[in-house]
C-alpha cells in the first residue's frame with residue numbers, strides 16, 4: 001500500500017490531531033498560520049489553538065500578486081510561476097513557524113491550506129449563464145507537502161462549487177461547529193478584505209444557519225489608502241478620523257443592486273474596487289472629494305453596509321467580530337453607532353482570537369476532510385472539502 005495512504009489512514013483513526021491552518025485572503029497582507037489541536041470531529045469537535053502568527057508579505061510579493069490579482073487580463077506566465085512559487089513559499093513559512101515554535105514536524109498530522117485568492121467569479125459577476133460559479137486560489141499544495149514533509153489538504157472551495165455552492169463563504173462550517181450556543185442567537189462577523197457573516201440560531205437548528213458575504217470589508221479602504229497615501233492600510237484609522245464623511249458619495253456607494261440581492265451571496269474586489277468608487281463619485285458629482293474625506297467615507301460605507309445587513313437579518317443577535325477589520329476603530333465605532341442596541345464583541349470572547357479565526361476555520365475543515373462526515377448546514381452543500389497532497 002502507498003505509505004502516504006497508510007499514514008492518512010492512521011491520522012484518521014487518531015483520537016486527536018495536530019493541524020496547521022493557512023489563510024491568506026484578499027487583503028494580501030500576509031499568511032496567517034494557526035497550529036491547532038482537534039479532538040473528534042463534526043459537532044463534537046473540541047479545538048485548542050496552540051500557536052498563531054501572521055507572516056507579512058514583502059512589498060515585492062504584494063507587487064507580484066497584485067499583477068495577477070482580481071484582474072480580467074493577466075500575464076499567464078506570471079500566474080503559472082506564482083502558483084508554484086507561492087506553494088513553495090507557504091511551505092517554507094510553515095517550516096519556519098514550526099521551527100520557531102519548537103514543534104517537531106513529525107507530530108503534525110496535516111496542513112490545511114486555503115491558498116492565495118486570485119479571482120472570485122460567481123455567476124452574478126461574470127454574467128454568463130452557460131458558465132458555472134467559479135473561483136481561483138493559487139499556491140500549489142504539492143509544493144507545500146514536499147517542502148514540509150506534511151500531508152497537505154487544499155483548494156477547499158472547489159468542492160463547494162462543484163456541489164452547487166458559490167465556493168464561499170466557507171466560514172459557516174467552522175462557525176457552526178465551534179461557536180453555536182443553545183439559547184443565544186449569534187452572528188459571527190468577519191471583516192477581511194470582504195466582510196461576511198454567519199447567523200447561528202439559538203435553537204442550534206443547522207437548517208436555519210445562514211452564511212453570506214456582506215460586501216466590502218477592508219478592501220476599498222486599503223485600495224484608496226494605497227492610491228492616495230501610498231500605505232497598505234489606514235493603521236488605527238489615523239487618516240479616516242481626520243476626514244469628514246461625504247454623504248452624497250456615501251449614498252451613491254450604497255446604491256448598488258448587489259445590496260438588494262437575497263442571501264446567501266458572495267463577492268470580491270472584482271466588484272468592490274476603485275472603479276466602483278470612481279463610478280459612485282461620477283454619479284454623485286463628488287470627484288473632487290479630498291482624499292482624507294474619501295477615506296472617512298469609504299470607512300463609513302464599509303460599516304454602513306455591514307450594519308444594514310446585520311440589522312435587516314437579525315437585529316437581536318449578539319455579534320462577534322473577527323478579521324483585520326476588527327482592528328479598524330473607525331469601522332467598529334461606526335458600527336456601534338449604527339447598531340446601538342446590539343452587543344458587539346470580538347470573537348476572543350468565545351475563545352477564538354479574532355486574527356486567527358479564519359486560519360483556525362481552515363484547520364478545522366482539514367480535520368473534517370480527514371475524519372468527518374458531510375454536514376448539511378443551511379442552503380450549503382453537505383460535502384467534505386479539500387484535496388489531498390502527499391509529501392512523498
Ligand SMILES: Nc1ncnc2c1ncn2[C@@H]1O[C@H](COP(=O)(O)OP(=O)(O)O)[C@@H](O)[C@H]1O
Nearest residue numbers: 025026027192193218233235236323324327328
Ligand atoms: N490596526 C489596524 N488598523 C486598521 N486596519 C487594520 C489594522 N490591522 C489590520 N487592519 C486591516 O485588516 C486587513 C487584513 O485583514 P485580514 O483579516 O487579514 O483580511 P484577509 O482575510 O483579506 O487577509 C488589513 O489589510 C487592514 O485593512
Ligand SMILES: [Mg+2]
Nearest residue numbers: 025027029030
Ligand atoms: Mg490577511
